[in-house]
Amino acid sequence: MGNRFDLRAPSLLLTLLLSLLYSFQAFADRPKGHYPFSISASRIGTAEADVGGGPQSLQRESWLFDAKANYSVNRQWSLGVNLGYADLDYDWGNRGSTLFDGNLSSWQKVQRYSAGLSVSYRPDKHWMFLLAPKLQYASADTAPVSDAASYGVVASAMYRFDNGNLLGVGVAYLNDISEVRTVPYLAVNWRINESWRLGNPFSAGFTGPAGLELSYRLNPSIDFGLGSSKRTQRFLVEDDDVTVEIDEWVSFLRVGWKLNRSLSFNAYAGYYFNGELELSEAPMDSGERTEEIDNQTALALAVEYKF
Structure with missing residues (x-):
């Protein structure tokens, strides 16, 4: 069975995390040019894609904060x-049909709430260790959010070379809704020269590994x-x-514009491929069933403000 939490529990955690954020702002002695706080918003839209070979099709639009x-x-x-909220809209092309041979009706919206803490330790100038517990609630408009709890922890170890480059490994242990999974990933921040760099475009967690970007x-x-990177939404x-x-791979091209030291924009042209829609039911039912999602293009715009 899945995780059962009283909805008051994440509310108390969010209150605690917000209190810590305000405490950081009040007492942090920031070095000149250092910005310890950031807020960001992203808009993602995908093209229409057939699901299960038709007649059902799906187009998705998302807001992430x-x-x-x-x-x-x-x-x-x-x-x-860190605190996060996602509003995910699912526009089904054939709303009168059902998924998985009539076993599930189409939903129209998914909301995701997330919160996390992180602790990093640097014993010397080379090594850095990170431990980051996470909590998430994710449910469609056809299910109660109070039953949709997941929790996990991300751990990583990175080595800083004398030239400043970072390389390491990490693993995310995730007790997701009705499933426990472990996600390994490569942690890297490698400046090849003055112009080229290899790094992680995402944070590892419930939505998948950190990925790689040149x-x-x-x-x-x-x-x-x-x-x-591989992306997952459960x-x-x-x-x-x-x-x-929803389990799929995404490749993307990005153009970034840093307006000033605080404000930056990123525009993405992406391509989702090898997508699957998997239905997992309670153990007493018939287990797991999958539907394929056709490949589709996507566009996204993200803005971040640091202060």
Whole structure:
């Protein structure tokens, strides 16, 4: 069975995390040019894609919002807080039909709430260790959000070379809705030369590993990126642990514009491929069934403000 939490629990955690964020802002002694707080918003839209070979089709649009704070306790220890909200719209091309041979009706909206803490430790100038517990609620408009809890932890170890490049490994242990999974990933921030860099475009967690992106810096304000990663969205669609998971790969081209030290924009042209829609039911039912999602293009715009 899935995880059952009283909805008051995440509310208390969110209150605590917000209190910590305000505490960081009040007491952090930030170095000149350092911005410990950031807020971001992203808009993602995909082209229409057939599901299960038709007649059903799907087009998705998403709004993502995040707030982060980081505070250096001393030279060795630092703390972080992050909050996230996602509003995911599902526009089905044939709303009168049902999915999985009539076993599930189409949903129209998914909402995802997330919160997390992070603790990093640097014992010397080379090594850095990170531990980040996470909590998430994700449910469709056909299921109660109070039953849609997931929790997990991300751990990583990175080595900083004398030239400043970082390389390491990480793993995310995720007790997701009705499923436990472990996601390994490569952690990298490698400056090849003054213009080229290899790094992680995403944060590892419930939505998948961190991915890889090769970027080119044209000038201090403009850069370009080419990357790819596996993306996962799992959410509750009915009571009794009936969940849907969308599992797919995405490749993208990115253009970034840094307007000033605080404000930046990124535009993406993406391509989703090898997508699957998986229905997982309670253990007493018939198990898991999948429908293929045709490949589709996507466009996205993200804005971030640091302060």
